[in-house]
Amino acid sequence: MTVTEGASSSGARRTRGRRAGIDLPRIIEAARSLDADTVTMQAVADKLGVDRKAVNHHVSDRESLLRLLALDSLSRSSSAVEIPAEASWQEACRIYATAFTESLIAADALAEHLMPDDSLYAPFIEPAEALAGKLTKAGFDDEAAVRSLALLTNLCWAYARDAIHVSRSGERLRPRLTRELVADRDPEAFEHLARIVERGVDTYDVHQLELSIEVFVRGIEAVLLGPGSGWVRRV
Numbered sequence: 001m002t003v004t005e006g007a008s009s010s011g012a013r014r015t016r017g018r019r020a021g022i023d024l025p026r027i028i029e030a031a032r033s034l035d036a037d038t039v040t041m042q043a044v045a046d047k048l049g050v051d052r053k054a055v056n057h058h059v060s061d062r063e064s065l066l067r068l069l070a071l072d073s074l075s076r077s078s079s080a081v082e083i084p085a086e087a088s089w090q091e092a093c094r095i096y097a098t099a100f101t102e103s104l105i106a107a108d109a110l111a112e113h114l115m116p117d118d119s120l121y122a123p124f125i126e127p128a129e130a131l132a133g134k135l136t137k138a139g140f141d142d143e144a145a146v147r148s149l150a151l152l153t154n155l156c157w158a159y160a161r162d163a164i165h166v167s168r169s170g171e172r173l174r175p176r177l178t179r180e181l182v183a184d185r186d187p188e189a190f191e192h193l194a195r196i197v198e199r200g201v202d203t204y205d206v207h208q209l210e211l212s213i214e215v216f217v218r219g220i221e222a223v224l225l226g227p228g229s230g231w232v233r234r235v
Contacts, residue, residue, distance in 0.1 A: 024058045073107040075123040089134035096131045097213045104160035144224045166204045
């Protein structure tokens with residue numbers, strides 16, 4: 001849900017409930033102007049110049065408000081996603097994955113309030129349909145297509161989570177933990193990990209995302225479409 005209505009000034013007389021003259025879009029607009037870490041029901045009420053109960057009439061609690069803000073951010077960033085008609089299924093996967101990941105990262109601190117339900121995926125339903133069409137045209141059956149979409153989505157979530165953590169904390173967790181775990185052990189027993197981690201390769205940068213998407217594309221191409229691939233579901 002993208003919100004475009006402006007918020008009323010904080011100097012307005014405080015009123016309650018329906019008569020406060022506010023609605024959900026104005027509440028989200030007001031909350032969007034605040035820092036995500038400091039958003040509270042009271043802060044939004046102050047921004048709108050109304051009693052807190054007027055905000056509670058539309059949004060039950062802070063967690064619900066933060067989730068609405070996260071969905072709003074995702075919706076606004078997904079509006080420009082377009083998969084060209086002439087794009088191959090491989091390129092469609094790259095476009096979709098990059099856009100979805102960037103939208104999650106743009107939500108920043110709000111991303112942790114996103115839940116994997118219909119509200120999350122609704123903003124991307126059109127590009128997802130376009131991608132599903134590309135996969136079907138390329139020869140993917142329905143099971144292969146849906147498993148591929150699920151795998152690609154999980155890839156995006158994993159990278160976005162790492163990127164947001166680094167952006168907010170400045171800490172690259174994996175190399176630090178590896179150094180700490182190897183430091184107290186026999187260096188000869190862990191020579192490869194010790195050497196690799198000291199190379200300082202940044203596995204949180206955009207190149208890691210590009211590599212992940214490329215491995216996904218080539219992997220499903222080989223497993224699901226390659227000569228004699230014969231992928232069979234194991235039960």
